[in-house]
Each structure stands twice: as structure tokens, then as C-alpha cells.
Amino acid sequence: MNLPYQNSNLMSTDSVLTLTDLQFGYSLGPNLIDIPHFEIKAGESVFLRGPSGSGKSTLLGLIGGVLTPQSGKISICGKELTEISSGQRDKIRADHLGIIFQQFNLLPYIGVIQNCILPCRFSASRRNRALRSSHSVEAEAEALTSGLGLTDEDLKRKVGELSVGQQQRVAVARALIGGPDLIIADEPTSALDHDNRDRFIELLNQSREKFGSSLLFVSHDQTLASHFDRAVSLTELNQRVAA
Ligand SMILES: Nc1ncnc2c1ncn2[C@@H]1O[C@H](COP(=O)(O)OP(=O)(O)OP(=O)(O)O)[C@@H](O)[C@H]1O
Ligand SMILES: [Mg+2]
Numbered sequence: 001m002n003l004p005y006q007n008s009n010l011m012s013t014d015s016v017l018t019l020t021d022l023q024f025g026y027s028l029g030p031n032l033i034d035i036p037h038f039e040i041k042a043g044e045s046v047f048l049r050g051p052s053g054s055g056k057s058t059l060l061g062l063i064g065g066v067l068t069p070q071s072g073k074i075s076i077c078g079k080e081l082t083e084i085s086s087g088q089r090d091k092i093r094a095d096h097l098g099i100i101f102q103q104f105n106l107l108p109y110i111g112v113i114q115n116c117i118l119p120c121r122f123s124a125s126r127r128n129r130a131l132r133s134s135h136s137v138e139a140e141a142e143a144l145t146s147g148l149g150l151t152d153e154d155l156k157r158k159v160g161e162l163s164v165g166q167q168q169r170v171a172v173a174r175a176l177i178g179g180p181d182l183i184i185a186d187e188p189t190s191a192l193d194h195d196n197r198d199r200f201i202e203l204l205n206q207s208r209e210k211f212g213s214s215l216l217f218v219s220h221d222q223t224l225a226s227h228f229d230r231a232v233s234l235t236e237l238n239q240r241v242a243a
Helices: 057-063 085-094 112-115 118-122 122-129 137-149 164-176 194-211 220-229
Strands: 015-024 033-041 045-049 073-075 096-099 183-184 214-219 230-233
Touching: 015 214, 033 057, 033 214, 045 122, 045 220, 057 073, 057 096, 057 112, 057 183, 057 214, 073 085, 085 122, 096 164, 112 118, 112 137, 112 164, 118 122, 118 164, 122 137, 137 164, 164 183, 164 194, 183 194, 194 214, 194 220
Parallel strands: 045 214, 045 230, 096 183, 183 214
Antiparallel strands: 015 033, 015 073
16 A cells, blocks of 8 residues: 555544534434533544444434434534534535445445545545545555455456455445545444454554544444454443433
């Protein structure tokens, strides 16, 4: 892989994500998320565990902008999302967040490189950062995918024709391109066996360290915690939600 590019020049004491008094419940239901305070610092990797149905994907949906909180604040790299327009929110997320979804959300009918460069279409700053280490975003996607173990043959195929493990690598490359400040990953290893799962997380960690990206990785599988700087439980964060 080429030399890494810097992300947003954050210091390790800076916060890439701060949640304050965040509350969310689906319509008619009780509050599922009620978090007084949660913070991730620049460069930090955090494992968030919680049983199935406890609200992990819901929390990532709030951070990723698919869901809107009933109250409270979400700050990404010091920018408060709840006080700005939805267009500005989309831009901040596109610039600063890399997202690995539970089902990857790759586009199956297009190729590996075309999937990987999608974030650079939505964010000029990620495109510009990618262009600091490669002459084109496509070349940067190739460098990332080969660093993650995808072969030239894999790159010639549509993503829908790849194995689950290969698709996971595409999802990681797409999240990493353009050095986002924070990567959020929703149980991307649930379909893997033990050895492949550990290898996948190590690959994700090595790659995101090169870019200086922070990581929030959620899973119900507590045995994964040792791969990360810090582990937290959603139940403990959710202090005011009745067990
Ligand atoms: N769109 C929705 N409308 C109403 N309730 C929902 C919706 N999505 C999720 N829920 C409910 O919210 C709760 C939390 O769901 P969520 O998907 O966040 O859990 P999770 O911790 O990610 O679980 P898993 O480990 O199985 O992925 C569940 O009880 C679920 O049924
Ligand atoms: Mg989930």
C-alpha cells in the first residue's frame, strides 16, 4: 500500500465523536438509547458490545445519520450535528465518517473499484485526501484493496460475484478511502469463522492505524474485545434505560 495520507490533522486528545444526553426510541416504544455521555478520541479504537436487540445498530444509525435523535447532541470532529441543516450534516458525515454496515451495503452489479471510490464522489475532502497518495481515486482504491489481500482477478469481477470474505475487504477499503476520522463498523465479522474473524479485525486495525482513523466496532461477541484499545457495554452507557 502507498504511504498513508493524514486525515483531518486531529490531535490524539481531540474528540472525533461526542454524544451528550442522547435519547432515541422508535415510535410508540420506550427509549432504547439514553446515553448521558460518550466520547471517542482521535486514533482510538473502541469495541461496543451489547446483546442482540440492545440497540447497537440503532446507535450507529444515529451516528451515521440514518436516524434522528429525539433529543441530545451528536458531535463529529467538534461539529454539532443537531444544530445545522440536513445538507450540512450530510457533508460532515461524508467527510469524516467511514461506514461498514452489517450487510456491507455494497452495490452488487458494479466492480470492486467502483464500489470503493463511492465516498470520494460524495466528499471532495475525501477525494482530495485520496489524491495525496495516488494519482487517481481508482489507483488509491487499487492500492487499498491489494493491501487488504484482493487479487487482480477479484478486481475484474462484479462485487455480487465475490465471496463474503472478499466483500468484507471491499467494504473495509471503501470505509478507509480518503482517511475518514472515524470508522463505524456494525458486526462485519458475524459471517466468519474464528480464524478469519480475527484476521479480518487485525487487517481492519492495521489499515485504519495507517490512516490515523478512529474506530467504533459493535458486536454481541464479547471475545472480540481484546483487539481494541477500549471496550464498553451499551447497557452501561445506557444508564437510564430500564434493563
Ligand atoms: N425500524 C424499527 N422500528 C421499530 N423497532 C425497531 C426498528 N429497528 C429496530 N427496532 C427494534 O429496536 C431494538 C434494537 O434493535 P437493533 O437493531 O438496534 O439491535 P442490535 O443491538 O443491533 O441487535 P443485533 O445484535 O441483533 O444486530 C430491537 O428490539 C428491534 O426490534
Ligand atoms: Mg445490529
